[in-house]
Amino acid sequence: MKPMNIAVWALSVVGLGLIAPVSKAENHTMSGALCVPSTNTSGTFGYSQYGVHRADVFDPRGAPDGVVTCPLVFNNAPGKVISALEMTVYDRSNTENISCTLVVTNLNGDATFTSTRGTNTLAQSGPITFNWFTVSGGSTGLYGVINCHLPYLVPSLNMGYSHIATYSIG
């Protein structure tokens, strides 16, 4: 075997070992524009290339509730474990926070797993990422949604809308 061939062989073995685990991961990233107003919510929402945003303007007498439901795609695999789930949001309110609850359900529509993540800071210009770590689909990871409360627009802050930019599942 020629030295060049040996070197190529060695490099290919090392290279494949490094590349293979990465290429196996399957991640789906979705726009927040897929989220829809939840049943019974009285909030109004806008959609753009930046995802979904709460369009209601601050009302000191009490702004309406604003909740959207973001669908998850489970790749139709019963019992599949979600290895990664995250969401990127922008919180542009000093008085309210973004709060998102993951709800996984079985065939009967009963919740098998719930988990909530939220912001707890003042308005920020940059993105905030919610991670659900390695949360299993629970007993039967067949269907799932993320329900998110979005704060209303505060014009005096001049920071724009609070919105959900993207979310991804893997």
Added chain:
Amino acid sequence: MGGRALLVAAVAGVAAVGIASIAWTTASKAARPTATAVTTPAVTDKSDLRALQLQVEALRADVAARDAPHPEGPGAAAAPAPAAAQAEEAPVLSPAEAHALKRQELDTRVESESVDRNWSHATEQKIDSVFRGGVAPGTTVESMKCGSTLCRVKVQHDTETTRKSLSKAIAATEPFDYGVYYFSEPGSKETVLYVLRAGSMEK
């Protein structure tokens, strides 16, 4: 520059000796069943690389297929799927199996882990106050046990409706907000909750 070249040459030398010995061993083994395996002429370095990549991929798929559980029952004798596809699909459990397995796993965990007295006491109090505070009307705590990262809570419902609405009522309320698993049967008036400790990596 001279020192660096010397170092590179030394590393390459050591690697070449190691790999040559592996190649020699592999060639010796392969020579017995098929002589062609070692006598195939090398065409170009690129084709060698591609051939090796394909061999490694085939071996990976073969190992994965051997490790995967084999199907039983009527479908077992059917023509096998391609190795790679079989490896991807084999570990998937049925909903009932996954359901039972997850509950067993959580139950074992709550029974076997050590008790963090401060956290478990505080969490039990919080759980109790949530249900007594009317967050989930019609649902009462029957028993609970906390370890150091997880609590098991058995609750009773007065109606099917309260059972179905439990998750919505508590999902965003501390200490249920970080993560809760729910186990109940349709028509049943009991739900078993496994409440994860905030900040603990699940699994």
